[in-house]
Amino acid sequence: MTVAFALLGFLAGAPQSGYDLKKRLAASESLHWSGNNNQVYRALTELHRDGLVSQEVQEPRDGPARKVYALTRAGRGALREWIRAETEPPEFHSPIVVKLLGAQAAPAADRDAALAAYAEQLRVRLLALAERARRDADADAGAPPRRAALRRLIEQHAEVHHRAELNWVRSAQRALAALPEGA
Amino acid sequence: MTVAFALLGFLAGAPQSGYDLKKRLAASESLHWSGNNNQVYRALTELHRDGLVSQEVQEPRDGPARKVYALTRAGRGALREWIRAETEPPEFHSPIVVKLLGAQAAPAADRDAALAAYAEQLRVRLLALAERARRDADADAGAPPRRAALRRLIEQHAEVHHRAELNWVRSAQRALAALPEGA
DNA sequence: CTCTGCATGTAAGGCGTTACATGATTTT
DNA sequence: AAAATCATGTAACGCCTTACATGCAGAG
Numbered sequence A, B: 001m002t003v004a005f006a007l008l009g010f011l012a013g014a015p016q017s018g019y020d021l022k023k024r025l026a027a028s029e030s031l032h033w034s035g036n037n038n039q040v041y042r043a044l045t046e047l048h049r050d051g052l053v054s055q056e057v058q059e060p061r062d063g064p065a066r067k068v069y070a071l072t073r074a075g076r077g078a079l080r081e082w083i084r085a086e087t088e089p090p091e092f093h094s095p096i097v098v099k100l101l102g103a104q105a106a107p108a109a110d111r112d113a114a115l116a117a118y119a120e121q122l123r124v125r126l127l128a129l130a131e132r133a134r135r136d137a138d139a140d141a142g143a144p145p146r147r148a149a150l151r152r153l154i155e156q157h158a159e160v161h162h163r164a165e166l167n168w169v170r171s172a173q174r175a176l177a178a179l180p181e182g183a
Numbered sequence C: 001c002t003c004t005g006c007a008t009g010t011a012a013g014g015c016g017t018t019a020c021a022t023g024a025t026t027t028t
Numbered sequence D: 001a002a003a004a005t006c007a008t009g010t011a012a013c014g015c016c017t018t019a020c021a022t023g024c025a026g027a028g
Helices: A003-013 A018-027 A037-049 A073-084 A095-105 A108-139 A145-177 B003-013 B018-027 B037-049 B073-084 B095-105 B108-139 B145-177
Strands: A053-058 A066-071 A091-093 B053-058 B066-071 B091-093
Touching (some): A003 A018, A003 A037, A003 A066, A003 B095, A018 A037, A037 A066, A091 B145, A145 B145, B003 B066
């Protein structure tokens, strides 16, 4: 799955500029792309070339031009077709698992320190996610319920996986502490 | 983080051939790399060039040559240094989240069908993971406890995230069903 | 006798990232 | 005066994937 579908997905909500789209991509934890210029602007020109989005250039008197994109009928069709196709399986990338594997060749203290630091990192991230969720919930207080529900679900996706990761780390710490050999 | 550290991690357990390593990579759900030839063999030659692994060519009378790699002292040092460095945050890639976003422009029936099919896919995968865990647990019955514990932790990582994903899908189904508008 | 497994490697290309580049406006 | 924000775009490169290529051995 490429970033193009994420862009179409955002445009399914409302027409918006490339700049808006890249900011949303960067801000979303569950849509894991970095939202870098090269990718977003290139993808948009290709989507436009292929007729899946329309482009309207706005030239305000001051500031740079904005190119506002919107789903075309063909774009909506492509999205729908993709949604009907089989969904690719998820992928969970966790460098700490690799570290755990490599820690066979390192002192147990290093391994334990890495686990502890990682747990702390996750805890902080979870707080940030909760904070963001609260702010966003306030922001779309008057929004239609479907939109609010969608935003909540996407935020919850990041949250549940971070929480699962943290729980897993804690269980790893317990399991390793229970091992007979100290080093 | 590159695949090189995963290879070093496997070699931290025991010396083995490129073929072994690529099979292990491919088999592991939590170490998400595909284990393709290009990547594995290339990474190993580079690790060897850089002195992080040693290479011993075995020429059996029949069949192709095996190149058995092992961690060198420098390799162990590099691994340890990496373990001490800050751990990169995890990334959770879930195409169904993107579909949910795009489903704003599609009939609710399509969206619900995608969610249901995805949930089923996850259920089957979870069964397969459990089955594999059982087989592996039998396999290293006589193995040292540290090794068995490590294997279990790595398998549990995949399992907990798949379970979290399935729970999230179910909560999404409930939340969307509770929405006022039918389409 | 064809297919699968063992075991190594290469070619071509896709997707994504960081960094560079421009230029105006707003904030500190 | 410096830095961040808006808004677009390009250059260079890294990691990873699929597919191709070779050759022997054992299973069906």
